[in-house]
Amino acid sequence: MFWKKYKWHRAASKEEELILNKHGICVVEIEQKKICVAKSGSQWFAFAYHCPHAGGLMNEGYLDGAGNISCPVHGYKFSLKTGASKFPEGYCIKTFKIELKPDGVYIGL
Numbered sequence: 001m002f003w004k005k006y007k008w009h010r011a012a013s014k015e016e017e018l019i020l021n022k023h024g025i026c027v028v029e030i031e032q033k034k035i036c037v038a039k040s041g042s043q044w045f046a047f048a049y050h051c052p053h054a055g056g057l058m059n060e061g062y063l064d065g066a067g068n069i070s071c072p073v074h075g076y077k078f079s080l081k082t083g084a085s086k087f088p089e090g091y092c093i094k095t096f097k098i099e100l101k102p103d104g105v106y107i108g109l
């Protein structure tokens with residue numbers, strides 16, 4: 001069995017430091033890479049800043065109550081958990097591990 005090893009990066013020292021925009025999304029920068037972070041229900045998710053279809057900025061996207069993010073450009077919808085698209089073209093957005101630890105919010109690359 002293959003176990004992926006993650007390099008964990010602290011994105012914030014506590015949840016409250018993650019200032020969400022009007023779309024409920026914030027952007028953190030790790031290793032010069034922008035990553036979107038959002039909360040759906042009680043769970044945090046991390047996903048790519050650019051849409052895999054045509055580069056739309058996902059921090060301007062729309063969260064639904066079912067754990068999905070829609071791109072603001074053409075409306076493709078992706079699962080926050082798996083990154084899979086609900087559309088038949090097969091686009092998939094990159095998702096990242098995110099964990100709350102006693103000393104902060106960590107994202108695994």
Ligand code: FES
Pocket residue numbers: 051052053054055056071072073074075076
């Ligand atoms: S750029 Fe995101 S759906 Fe087209």
